[in-house]
Amino acid sequence: MGNVMSASFAPECTELKKQYDNCFNEWYSEKFLKGKSIENECSKQWNAYTTCVDANLIKQGIKPALDEARQEAPFERGGAQSPQDS
Amino acid sequence: MKLFQNSCDFEYPWEQVTAANWKKYPNAISTHVIAVDVLRRELIDDGNKLVSERLITIKQGVPRWIMMMVGGSNVSHVREVSTVDLNTKTLTLKSCNLTYSNILRVFETVKYSPHPEDPVNRTLFEQEAQITAYAAITKICNKMEEWSVQRFHDNAMKGKKGFESVLEVVSEHWRQREHYVDDLGNSLVNKVEDLKATAEDMMQGTEKTSSYIFSRNYNIFKAAFKQGET
Numbered sequence: 001m002g003n004v005m006s007a008s009f010a011p012e013c014t015e016l017k018k019q020y021d022n023c024f025n026e027w028y029s030e031k032f033l034k035g036k037s038i039e040n041e042c043s044k045q046w047n048a049y050t051t052c053v054d055a056n057l058i059k060q061g062i063k064p065a066l067d068e069a070r071q072e073a074p075f076e077r078g079g080a081q082s083p084q085d086s
Numbered sequence: 087m088k089l090f091q092n093s094c095d096f097e098y099p100w101e102q103v104t105a106a107n108w109k110k111y112p113n114a115i116s117t118h119v120i121a122v123d124v125l126r127r128e129l130i131d132d133g134n135k136l137v138s139e140r141l142i143t144i145k146q147g148v149p150r151w152i153m154m155m156v157g158g159s160n161v162s163h164v165r166e167v168s169t170v171d172l173n174t175k176t177l178t179l180k181s182c183n184l185t186y187s188n189i190l191r192v193f194e195t196v197k198y199s200p201h202p203e204d205p206v207n208r209t210l211f212e213q214e215a216q217i218t219a220y221a222a223i224t225k226i227c228n229k230m231e232e233w234s235v236q237r238f239h240d241n242a243m244k245g246k247k248g249f250e251s252v253l254e255v256v257s258e259h260w261r262q263r264e265h266y267v268d269d270l271g272n273s274l275v276n277k278v279e280d281l282k283a284t285a286e287d288m289m290q291g292t293e294k295t296s297s298y299i300f301s302r303n304y305n306i307f308k309a310a311f312k313q314g315e316t
Contacts, residue, residue: 079167
């Protein structure tokens with residue numbers, strides 16, 4: 001589609017992110033939406049990209065706030081706030 | 087706490103809208119979003135549900151006094167967890183700000199679903215935001231005052247230390263070289279003028295570290311007294 005992909009918050013991860021995004025977007029439209037996939041693909045690109053991201057979350061000091069938010073609104077709850085908070 | 091609600095339609099099928107959601111940024115309108123990263127992504131329920139955690143990085147003009155108060159960066163982060171559910175045909179995005187969260191918390195929920203009136207061709211967008219400010223205005227004022235006082239104090243200390251280090255050097259050399267003073271001539275007078283200017287500079291430019299000031303002025307003195315000796 002010639003779309004410009006978004007950058008990563010860490011410039012050194014942007015290239016890895018683009019590679020992952022390309023793979024993911026293809027998988028999403030061609031397989032996931034059509035109900036043809038029972039596997040989260042693109043794991044090779046994913047591993048390279050998230051390794052870079054995880055290191056930079058720590059380096060840039062984002063991790064503590066992120067961990068707090070994760071506790072408050074867990075991934076497992078789809079990002080909904082935990083009941084004790086409300 | 088304040089609640090914000092909004093809804094609108096998109097003239098595209100739900101599937102297309104959800105695919106476009108991953109490519110939403112960059113776009114020409116939302117230039118404040120400078121980066122989007124996926125932190126975690128899992129396919130569950132036999133491939134019918136895709137859950138993603140993303141980090142959205144935003145750069146925007148925050149009022150300067152807010153920036154001063156919260157630590158001085160205009161880059162902020164939002165965490166978002168989204169779920170694409172093929173069974174219910176919904177894409178739900180739940181997000182909350184990570185930055186400034188001790189002052190203001192915005193919990194946003196966005197839902198995309200096939201439009202009830204035209205499920206095949208149109209998509210309904212529903213948005214809700216819970217906005218909670220934790221700081222009362224007096225608290226913000228106190229915080230600003232505290233910050234300002236502390237900052238002023240720190241800078242003043244730096245200025246004093248810097249100037250003191252200079253004075254130390256001056257008086258030391260002064261004691262040693264008292265008898266030369268009269269012979270120093272114009273060049274020293276000039277250097278002293280330089281020093282005065284630097285000292286004034288120092289009193290104003292409070293960010294300079296004492297060691298920097300010291301070394302800077304130390305050289306001026308060294309040069310001045312060398313000239314005095316010869």
